[in-house]
Amino acid sequence: MSVQSDRVPEVYDKVITAEYKALLQKALLKECKRILQEVPPEREYHYWDVYVGFMIGPKTALKIAEEYIDSALASYHATNPSLPADPSLPAHIENECGFLCTAVGLHAVVARVKYHVGDYETSNHSLHLLRTHFAHSAFAPRTPSELLYGRAGLLYALNYTEPLFSSLSDNFTLPSNPVPSAESSHHSHRILRNNDKHPTSEYSSSKIHQIISSIFDATIENGIRTASDAGLSAKTPLIWKWHETFYLGAAHGAAGILTVLLSFPDKVREYRDIIKRAIDFVLFETRGENGNWMSSLDSGKTDLVQFCHGAPGIVFLACKAYEVFKEARYLEIATEAAMFVHDYGILRKGVGLCHGISGNAYVFLILFKITNERKYLEWTVEFMDACLQWEQLTEKRQFRVPDRPWSVWEGLGGAVWLLTDVLFWENEIFKGFPGLSDIQST
Numbered sequence: 001m002s003v004q005s006d007r008v009p010e011v012y013d014k015v016i017t018a019e020y021k022a023l024l025q026k027a028l029l030k031e032c033k034r035i036l037q038e039v040p041p042e043r044e045y046h047y048w049d050v051y052v053g054f055m056i057g058p059k060t061a062l063k064i065a066e067e068y069i070d071s072a073l074a075s076y077h078a079t080n081p082s083l084p085a086d087p088s089l090p091a092h093i094e095n096e097c098g099f100l101c102t103a104v105g106l107h108a109v110v111a112r113v114k115y116h117v118g119d120y121e122t123s124n125h126s127l128h129l130l131r132t133h134f135a136h137s138a139f140a141p142r143t144p145s146e147l148l149y150g151r152a153g154l155l156y157a158l159n160y161t162e163p164l165f166s167s168l169s170d171n172f173t174l175p176s177n178p179v180p181s182a183e184s185s186h187h188s189h190r191i192l193r194n195n196d197k198h199p200t201s202e203y204s205s206s207k208i209h210q211i212i213s214s215i216f217d218a219t220i221e222n223g224i225r226t227a228s229d230a231g232l233s234a235k236t237p238l239i240w241k242w243h244e245t246f247y248l249g250a251a252h253g254a255a256g257i258l259t260v261l262l263s264f265p266d267k268v269r270e271y272r273d274i275i276k277r278a279i280d281f282v283l284f285e286t287r288g289e290n291g292n293w294m295s296s297l298d299s300g301k302t303d304l305v306q307f308c309h310g311a312p313g314i315v316f317l318a319c320k321a322y323e324v325f326k327e328a329r330y331l332e333i334a335t336e337a338a339m340f341v342h343d344y345g346i347l348r349k350g351v352g353l354c355h356g357i358s359g360n361a362y363v364f365l366i367l368f369k370i371t372n373e374r375k376y377l378e379w380t381v382e383f384m385d386a387c388l389q390w391e392q393l394t395e396k397r398q399f400r401v402p403d404r405p406w407s408v409w410e411g412l413g414g415a416v417w418l419l420t421d422v423l424f425w426e427n428e429i430f431k432g433f434p435g436l437s438d439i440q441s442t
């Protein structure tokens with residue numbers, strides 16, 4: 001197995017030939033136009049979040065994000081009047097702060113897109129919300145830790161926008177009120193104590209790292225406490241609950257949370273032992289007899305093979321664990337899980353990232369990036385080709401129509417995201433999750 005290289009491997013050009021590339025570029029343009037036509041950005045709609053919205057991240061689809069961003073922001077403000085005018089005031093603390101299904105993702109994308117187009121004021125305002133209002137939400141006792149609605153999502157958003165913090169000049173301080181909750185974590189006080197020492201200091205990149213550190217600690221504490229309360233500590237030192245369920249997959253569960261945690265090397269070193277034991281539990285102890293991974297510890301069900309539940313989320317975690325710990329057993333389990341996704345992952349639920357084919361195609365694209373093995377790129381192409389036949393397959397009723405058929409995480413937007421990452425993958429920064437590649441800041 002060859003070692004990962006930053007350069008485009010030769011095999012890429014052999015699989016994605018010039019002729020095929022031209023075809024894909026044509027398809028990309030066609031599908032982008034289709035989304036813009038079906039859901040015109042100027043039309044009023046209420047889908048503003050990353051999950052059901054149309055904001056597409058990779059730089060090659062930045063134009064699409066630019067088209068939708070103002071409409072998404074307006075829709076958000078129209079439906080969320082309770083957000084305080086001064087975001088530094090914790091007048092209303094929400095119990096959610098995830099990347100995909102809360103305003104956190106919206107503001108993270110707004111920050112990057114607006115920075116890209118030179119609207120630094122709007123970009124800065126969104127960054128301000130992330131590090132004040134939503135940073136407070138992360139410490140509210142009822143806030144979960146998973147990716148869509150919880151702390152892992154905010155950690156992801158802060159990591160995603162982190163390069164902007166040092167680029168934009170801004171002077172402000174954190175709010176002086178602690179989170180108003182009986183159970184408010186001592187971590188929030190830790191932030192505030194730090195701030196008290198430097199009440200007028202510039203809000204630097206290092207301060208962002210303090211916030212990230214505190215949210216990371218809160219996520220770990222939540223995992224330790226949940227495992228202990230459930231009597232699971234002997235099996236795993238960390239487990240999390242969402243809606244009273246011990247989910248294991250990427251969307252609501254431990255695989256997603258742990259994948260995000262692994263993006264912060266300094267903090268991983270601090271908690272290395274328990275994080276590694278928790279990863280080993282998810283990867284090696286929650287596999288069912290049919291070869292798939294359980295959706296949750298509670299149900300033990302192993303019938304779902306999609307980003308949100310089952311083997312695909314396991315691949316993302318195992319690949320990240322391999323990247324961080326460099327242990328061959330992580331890559332081995334990733335390849336086993338990918339094999340399972342290849343055998344059972346042609347989904348009929350549309351072409352979105354969450355429980356559609358494009359999300360499963362990313363499993364192979366990520367393994368190709370790590371191994372440069374031709375078969376993974378061929379598998380990506382195989383799944384991508386199924387995505388591109390979405391219209392015929394939907395007409396033949398082989399594909400179901402998702403709830404939001406044009407969106408990124410449920411619909412055609414996901415296939416567009418995949419197309420851009422396959423076409424231009426050598427330039428994007430691997431962030432560990434489908435489609436969440438970087439938007440170029442310059």
Ligand SMILES: [Zn+2]
Pocket residue numbers: 251306307308309354355
């Ligand atoms: Zn899903």
